[in-house]
Amino acid sequence: MASSSPAPEPRPSPTYRLTEDQAALRDAVRILADERIAPRAAEIDRTAEFPWDVKELLASHDILGLPFSEAYGGLGGELLTVCLAIEQISRACATSGLILAVQELGSLPLILAGSDEQRQRWFPDLAAGKTLIAFALTEAEAGSDVAAARTRARRDGDDWVLDGAKRFISQGSVADLITVFAATNEDPETPRHDRLTCFVVEKDMAGFNVERIEHKMGIRGSPTAELSFRGVRVPDANRVGDEGEGFAIAMRTLDRSRPAIAAQAVGIAQGALEVAAAYARDRKQFGKPIAEFQMIAAMLADMDAQTEAARQLLYKACVEIDAGAPDAGRWSAMCKLVAGDTAMRVTTDAVQVLGGYGYIDEFPVERMMRDAKITQLYEGTQQIQRLVIARALTARA
Amino acid sequence: MRIVVLVKPVPDTASSGERLRPDDWRLDRAAVPAVVNANDEYALEAALKLTEAHGGEVVLLSMAPPSAPETMRKALAMGAASGMLVTDPALGGADVPTTVGVLSAALRDMEYDLLLAGADTSDGGGGVVPAGVAAQLGLPYLSYAAKIEPDEAARTVRVRRISPTGFDVLEAPMPALVVCTQALGEPRYPSLKGIMSARGKELTTKALGDVAGAEAGAPTTAVLAATAPPPRAATRVIRGPADEAAREVVAFLVERRIV
């Protein structure tokens, strides 16, 4: 029987500052990102190769253990801490930040609905960064409309047999494990939201294939894969949660994974802001640094204020979601909506501040602008986020 | 093996706020965030590698202001097992003899096979303290180590010392004091688990009175003034073809009588 995550301990009182441990962790990840990941970022983007060295770096510094509880060798699984790390890494390299975000995303169905046996089987290696996990929900014809998924899982004895295809799966080609959502019920009487079931497919299972890797505008080092399942035999022991619970698991997963994307977006924005501010301070035109011209100063001010606002909303959302807030979906959608739009705006303005230099790859802002766009698209488009928020709002009204 | 590493919190060079207090020209250590002295990190890394290879634990020792525990936590996060901090208002601005005396007194109560130190400190240290401590404690002194190889069975240590012509290979009985160089290897970043466990590690604080035989002697030196060095003349920038630039450079060097 699937067990949900244990009720979190009550927090003493609202605090708007990070704890010492959270700050220490954040600073440690920042140093690592600045010294070891930032120098690689341009090359990762140019070669569009998955940065195994960065993955090793994150693993060896326990960073990939952040989403998992200490019982499995992780660092506790607190959402805010995971997001602090993603933010710092993404400042330097959005592709690298995604490695941690996807490790969390792929594991969430198991964290939320997996059995103790499943967690015991897979979490230690995932926490140690020895294995990677991806999340396969989206299909060619089922993007925003998740329930329309057509990948099927048919019961056969103690196994399930999967047939179908998933599209746009982040890190689908480098993952050892994939949490896959397949339709197990095609009875037209069954409500749409009760038809999916979640399974863990292991990469060596026969019939599982990586069909192609997309060439993308941004986060080019992160392989986005099309996966096919042709008669993939998956033991029932790999089923996550109840039959028909898949859609609910997916939605609860997204409530916790959207903040991770918001963290990536805030990180990208912050990285771009820092480049723009440093440039504006050093670049002199008409006899003075361009930061002293009001139009530039105003842009920088807006970029900073908006990034900070997105950041604070993200941190608050993490705390609310971890506290078990009943409106977790609203928090999750809001922080992702605001952060994604902020990242796009801030990176575009960063290119603007740098002028011609912002358009060439000698400076990282053009890459950051390309990287930012995805945060408005995946884990639910901004339009989906708005639907979620509007529904929550009107339900309360 | 038990290894004690001398660490000193110093102002972060990368920040630019170091300043001296105008009333007594002492370093205003509150003005800038402190980091573990860069050279001490190499000593600490060497110690950690040795205990990983030979078993045992690494202990930190520092004589520093009361704000030091935070910086020492960073060193603990790298993997040291515990730390001892000697801190006392009377030790503010301590000169070389007092520093040597207090560290030696603290070390007399400690047990170790090796005592490691960094080559010098970035906040004005002249690299004379480790030699002084070794002399005061009667420890064999091996400096500028590029390699450290203890032989626990024989209770000796071999050190490759960087010399002007290459390396000297030194050997001495343990316990010994070894001054470490960067050649020993890059300090590790603390892992997140290291950071989280640092909080639980023991960091003992002792005042001057708690350390037998330690005292703040009358200062042997005094700072009279601190000034910013005269600003450099504005940079002359040369662009253009390489041969023209080269002509300007050489003319400049001739003008300055360098060639």
Place this chain on the structure above:
Amino acid sequence: MPGPIWVHGELTPDGSLAKISTEVATLARDVGATSKRDVVGVIVGSDPKGAATELARYVPRVLAITEPATADHAAATIVGERLAELIEREQPDYVFTGAGPEGRDVAGVVGALTGWGVLVNAIAVRWEDGPVVDMSVFGGKLTTTSRFAGERGIVTVRPNVVTAEPASATGKVEAAAVSGALKLPLVKVVDRIAADDVAAPIEEARIIVSGGRGVGGPDGFGVVQELAAALGGAVGATRAAVDAGWIPYAQQIGQTGKIVKPALYLALGISGAIQHKVGMQTADTIVAVNRDPDAPIAEFADLFVVGDLFEVAPAILAELRARAG
């Protein structure tokens, strides 16, 4: 009766006088003249005569102590111990030594055995009723001026802050004996390994040509070396180049390498990040070549060439050769 100023003469591995000691001796002589104190050189070594004779070109009197133990033991502790015994006997007031690895080790031992204060890394020493010592701190951001509280002390002097100048007359060398067992533990030298590519200590070089990340690889250092040779200088490097294995650590300049104060620092392909800057920014003249017009080094160099070092450095070489020829 005011005591003399002593100059500790340091020895190179082959037993000759270290260059820095000629500078320290020159400085001590100037201070001696102003203060009207005697200046005496002191050398401790297994065969000190040659070095003592050389040191006598700079100071009027040199005490040469033969100490066989330094032949195959780590010298600093032995030298320090003998110096401390001699200090007890001869009663000098001040001891000047170099601030390099050898000198500072000796200063530390002597300081601990005598209880004297130590003023380190002097970039200037004058006399005002006692030595007044300038020291450059925080990577050159500040210069502090200090003195001893009492009437005795040890000063360590940075390389290259004084130009060595022999005295007008050669001094006398006196053999001095210090007997008695050494009390501090001896460290045996079991082997000496000569490295193929060892250069003279870089802190002593008058001209340094340095390469950084822009050099791109060990082959790139060829042009750095050629230019250094043409200028009669030493080759330096940033940490990036050393970490990448292009050049030995002994030539690294910066926060965790050497601090240098040459007459000319020529930086090729070096951005000038703070960790490197603190190692070289007090050089008299700084010339930098970098493709990046916004490299931090442009802010504190005297002359900044925007260009490709692989074009500019050979051009400088050609220009130097044209002038020489």
